Amino acid sequence: MKKIAVLTSGGDAPGMNAAIRAVVRKARFHGVDVVGVYHGYEGLYNGKFELLDIGSVGDIIQRGGTKLYSARFPEFKQDEFQYKAIELMKEEGIEGLVVIGGDGSYRGAMQLTEKGFPCVGIPGTIDNDVPGTEYTIGFDTALNTVVESIDKIRDTATSHENTFVIEVMGRDAGDIALWSGLAAGAESILIPEESFEIEDIVTRLERGAARGKRHSIIIVAEGVMNGHKLAKQLEERTGVKIRTSVLGHIQRGGSPSARDRVLAGRFGARAVELLLENKGGRAVGVKNHEVIDYDLREAFETKHKADLSLYTLSKELSI
């Protein structure tokens, strides 16, 4: 292969820039040219291409977001859109594509691979919900942002003897809620993977109050329930004022953590190696600290599983 392309797709995540940089630098190390595709699959369909040299990815390793921008482009599910994208890439002399995104983006990559154009996937999403890898790029940064925010809310919660419900991201996956709740010592953690009893939370609050706790933190993943709604239900049960904080999009931004940058570097390099070995249709991931690769299909044909041993642990530690 003499020329490959790279794009970012779906929800952005801190560390995507570090992954783009790694793809470009690793490819150039092997004398391969890299074309950046702007706006995900929409740009692939409309030929928004730019040759990325070594200097063009300088000074981005520490930046959040994605230099190539991201987009959602549902039209790309149609075969004719995919064939046109392949045609455009071939006209440019591009022979392989690295897709940085979530499992939705992987579907597009698999479609192209099945149509004869080799693609490799790099997991980039703060939700950590790509099956087949223990971690995705962006999760560690988002987690640290959330924990820092909870710590700050805890300071005021303690001063005013308040109980706080904090809503964090995670529509289907509870990883952010689970890990941040555990890291910040939350009293209760609500995740989409586990059902909950409102009475259980109330009991925990009352037990805490009885032994003189000055504050309580309840973490709820957005996919479980709106934070304000949960606070209202708890107020009705306890008669105590409960405050709510919805962290929102700050969770998606910021400079990537060292861990995410290193992961992005390792993933980007392996993705290039796979294309140079003519191994399309693969996704890179990490398991037991080792970088691995596996069939792209595994990522969207199986369901992500959060580490529920952490859920059990959080219940034991927050008595």
Ligand code: ADP
């Ligand atoms: P994520 O990659 O974060 O899961 P999405 O599910 O929104 O995000 O997918 C991102 C983009 O991937 C979509 O907007 C679309 O362009 C492309 N895509 C998703 N599913 C398919 C599919 N079945 N076939 C082709 N392209 C797809």
